[in-house]
Amino acid sequence: MNVKAADLPPAPGLTNNTLRQIVRVSIGGKTLRVKFSNEFSPSAVTMKSVQIAVSNGGSAINVSTNKELKFNGNPEVTMVAGTTVTSDPISFKLAPSMQIAITIYFGQTSVTLTGHPGSRTTSYLLAGNTAANVDFTGAAVIDRWYFINTIDVQAPSTAGCVAVLGNSITDGRGTTTNMQNRWTDILSERLLANRETKNVGVLNLGIGGNSVVAGGLGQPGALRYERDILNQSGVRWAIVFEGVNDIGSIRNSAAAVRTTNNLIAAYKVMIEKAHNKNIRIYGATIPAFKGNSYYNQYSDSSRNAVNEWIRHSGYYDGVIDFCKTMANPQDTTGIIASFQNDHLHPTAEGYKMMGESIDLNLFVSGKKILQKGKK
Numbered sequence: 001m002n003v004k005a006a007d008l009p010p011a012p013g014l015t016n017n018t019l020r021q022i023v024r025v026s027i028g029g030k031t032l033r034v035k036f037s038n039e040f041s042p043s044a045v046t047m048k049s050v051q052i053a054v055s056n057g058g059s060a061i062n063v064s065t066n067k068e069l070k071f072n073g074n075p076e077v078t079m080v081a082g083t084t085v086t087s088d089p090i091s092f093k094l095a096p097s098m099q100i101a102i103t104i105y106f107g108q109t110s111v112t113l114t115g116h117p118g119s120r121t122t123s124y125l126l127a128g129n130t131a132a133n134v135d136f137t138g139a140a141v142i143d144r145w146y147f148i149n150t151i152d153v154q155a156p157s158t159a160g161c162v163a164v165l166g167n168s169i170t171d172g173r174g175t176t177t178n179m180q181n182r183w184t185d186i187l188s189e190r191l192l193a194n195r196e197t198k199n200v201g202v203l204n205l206g207i208g209g210n211s212v213v214a215g216g217l218g219q220p221g222a223l224r225y226e227r228d229i230l231n232q233s234g235v236r237w238a239i240v241f242e243g244v245n246d247i248g249s250i251r252n253s254a255a256a257v258r259t260t261n262n263l264i265a266a267y268k269v270m271i272e273k274a275h276n277k278n279i280r281i282y283g284a285t286i287p288a289f290k291g292n293s294y295y296n297q298y299s300d301s302s303r304n305a306v307n308e309w310i311r312h313s314g315y316y317d318g319v320i321d322f323c324k325t326m327a328n329p330q331d332t333t334g335i336i337a338s339f340q341n342d343h344l345h346p347t348a349e350g351y352k353m354m355g356e357s358i359d360l361n362l363f364v365s366g367k368k369i370l371q372k373g374k375k
Helices: 185-193 221-230 253-276 299-313 322-326 348-357
Strands: 017-024 029-037 044-054 077-078 084-086 090-094 098-108 125-129 138-142 149-152 160-166 200-206 235-241 280-286 318-320 331-335
Touching: 017 149, 029 044, 077 084, 160 221, 160 322, 185 200, 185 221, 185 348, 221 235, 235 253, 253 280, 253 299, 322 348
Parallel strands: 160 200, 160 235, 235 280, 280 318
Antiparallel strands: 017 098, 017 125, 029 084, 029 090, 029 149, 044 077, 044 098, 125 138
């Protein structure tokens, strides 16, 4: 997405300086490539050098693993506005759940940037060309990602991944910075530990503040769906867990009906497009939010109507009932009090509960789908 002014890098900025960003993978492999995006920047961005290494925690790297990425054989690449670039494949011993440092020494960069404000992970910025530094002592720090988009791993034919379309509850608002404890991280750990799903990766495509149909931050889910979900490498399953930011703007009964219908229509299109690519697609119900500013009788009626459609229409190949998992048994119009921050976003413990609630059989080929709704 286009990064707002408040989320731009601190001094000294990116131009002619070096940024080290930390990411976590799910499944491992021996060959990888990295995709970078300048899709939402108004002008070109030059990366003079890009290196990848195993993270040793904080800004430090395992220098013995450090490798330079190249682009059509060249260490330097310029991304013109509105484009992406993908590195040449390199051999790299990538273990499951490994944390990786991607270090970029920039040339000229854009005034506004393509990035991800909700990284929940600290990045490190130093002046000049410091890409070879073992650690970034004295660096400016910021919990954002810029330009990095995807790490593709060469995996066996039995491997696949699940791509998740979501908003801030998938992006991880309320999790612990640098602890990698979003619900998708919990799901990934469980998949890796399970013999039948150890080759299933998880792609978190959540954007805080994102909506399905209109408004919100970033391109609406319906618009970014093909790029962010369907066109990812190796996708065999998709989860759609988005809609609360559309519902949260409802203030009357007419808006409730209109929003409900628009969301269901968008979901139907997403389902059809997934099925056209032989991707199994699961719908996740929207948890309650009484006590948050989003809540009123009209927004809650829309949420309930959308959830009933997700559960019982039969359009989805399966249902992940986060609403049921998180519901306060004393008042089901809200989520469990001890597992929420603002009556909308879970705590780290709440995200753990969500990740642990998902039936792993959903990601085992040939297994009966226990959570499928009825048409």
